[in-house]
Amino acid sequence: MNTIIDYFSTIPSAHRSLILVGGITIFWLIENAFPLFNFKYRRWHHAGINIFFTLTTIVVNFCLAFILLQVANWTVTNHFGILNWLPEMHIGLYALLGLLLLDLIGAYLVHFIEHKVKFLWRFHLIHHTDTWIDTTSANRHHPGESVIRFVFTTLGVVLVGSPMWMVFLYQTLSVVATQFNHANIALPKKVDLLLSYIIVSPDMHKVHHHYLMPYTDSNYGNIFSIWDRLFGTFMILPREEIVYGVDTHLQPEVHNNLKKLLQIPFHKKNKNS
Template sequence: MNEIVSYFSTIPSSHRSLILVGGITLFWIIENTFPLFRMDYKKWQHAGINFFLTFTTIIINFVLAFILIKTASWTTEHNFGILQWLPEMPLWLYAIIGILLLDLIGAYLAHFVQHKTKALWRFHLIHHTDTWIDTTSGNRHHPGESLIRFIFTTAGVIMVGSPMWMVFLYQTLSVVSTQFTHANISLPQKLDVFLSYFIVSPNMHKVHHHYVLPYTDSNYGNIFSIWDRLFGTFTYLPKDQIIYGVDTHMAPEENNQLKNLLKIPFQKPRSAKNH
C-alpha cells in the first residue's frame, strides 16, 4: 500500500495520459471483438466528436489542477475533512473509505444534482444525446459540464479531507471505470449482475442511457454501485429493451454534430417525457 501511495503522490502527467489512451484502446479492441450491440454507425466519426470533448475536459482539468492541489494540501495541513477526523486505522482501510466518499460526493452526488437541476441538466444533456454508446462516450462532456464536475470534485476533496495521492488514485480508477461501463462489450449476464452488487457494471450503466424516464434518472453511480442501491436509484432494464439517447434530441443532426452539441446548453429548453 505504501508503494501505491508513493506512486500516486508523484504520478507523472504522461502516465495519467497513458492510462487514458491505453484504457480506450483496450476497450475499443474488446468491444470490436465482443460487442454488446451490433451498431451501424461511423465509429471513427463518432469517436472524433467524443475525443474532442474528452480533450476539452483534459485541458480544463489541467488548467485548474493547481486549485485541486492547493485544496488537498490545505485539508491535510489544517486537519480538515472526514478522513482527518477519523481515528487512526490501517492505510488500506483509510484509502477505501476515502475513495468511497470521493465517489459519493464528487461523482454520485454531482451526477444526481445535474439531473435534478434544470440549469445544470442543460450541460449534462450533451452526454445523454449519444445514441451509440461505446468506450469513447465516457468523457463526452460539454466544457461547461467539465467545469461543474471540477467544482464538485473540489468540494469532495474539502469535505472528505483527502490527500492529493488519493485524489490521483481516485481519478485513475474513475477514468478506467468510465471507459469500462460505457464500452460496447458483452459480458456474461451472471458476471455482469454479480459485478453490479459491488461496482457499476456495463449493463447497469447502459440502463442510465435509455432515452426516457424513469431510466435516465437512475443508476447514477461512477465506480461503486452501493450508492444507487443505498439511495434507491438502482434500476434494471433488460439490455434488449435499451434505446440510447435522450428523447428531446433524437435527430442525428442534433446529437451527432459537434457544432450543435456545443450550442445545446444555450438553446431553448424542450419539454418532453425526460426533462
C-alpha cells in the same frame, strides 16, 4: 499499499494520459471483437466528436489542477475533513473509505444534481444525446460540465480531507471505470450482475442511458454501485430493451454534429426529462 501511495503521490502527467488513452484503446479493441450491439454508424466520426470532448475535459482539468493541489494540501495541513476527524485506521481501510466518499460527492452527487437542476441538465444533456454508447462516450462532456464536475470534485476533497495521492488514485480509477461501464461489451449476464453488487457494471450503467424515464434518472454511480442501492436510485432493465439517447434529441443531425452539441446548453427550450 505504501507502494501505491508513493506512486500516486508523484504520478507523472504522462502516466495519467497514458492510462486514459490506453484504457480507451483496450476497451475499443475488446468491443470491436465482442460487441454488445452492432451499431450502424460512422465509427470514426462518432469517435472524433467524443474524443474532442475528452480533450476539452483534459484541458479544463489541467488548467484547474493547481486549485485541487492547493485544496488537498490545505486539508492535510489543517487536519480538515472526514478522514482527518476519524480515529487512526489501517491504511487500506483509510484508502477505501476515502475513495468511497470521493465517489459519492465527485460522481454520484454531482450526477444526481445535474439531472435535477435544469440549468445544469442543459450541459449534461450532451452526454445523453449519444445514441451509440461505446467506450469513447465515457468523457463526452460539454466543457461547461467539465467545470461543474471539477467544482464537485474539489468540494469532495475538502469535505473528505483527501491527500493528493488519494485524489490522483480516485481520478485514475474513475477514468478506467467510466471507460469500462460505457464500453459496448457484453459480459456474461451473471458476471455483470455479480459485479454490479460492488462496482458499476456495463449493464447497470447502460440502463442510465435508456432514452426514456424513469431509467434516465437512475444508476448515477461511476465506480461503486453502493450509492445507487443505498439511495434507491438503482434500476434494472434487460440489455435487449435498452435504447440509447434522450427523447428530446434523437435526430442524428443534432446529436452527431459537434457544433450543435456545443450550442445545446444555450438553447432555452432544453429542459430536464
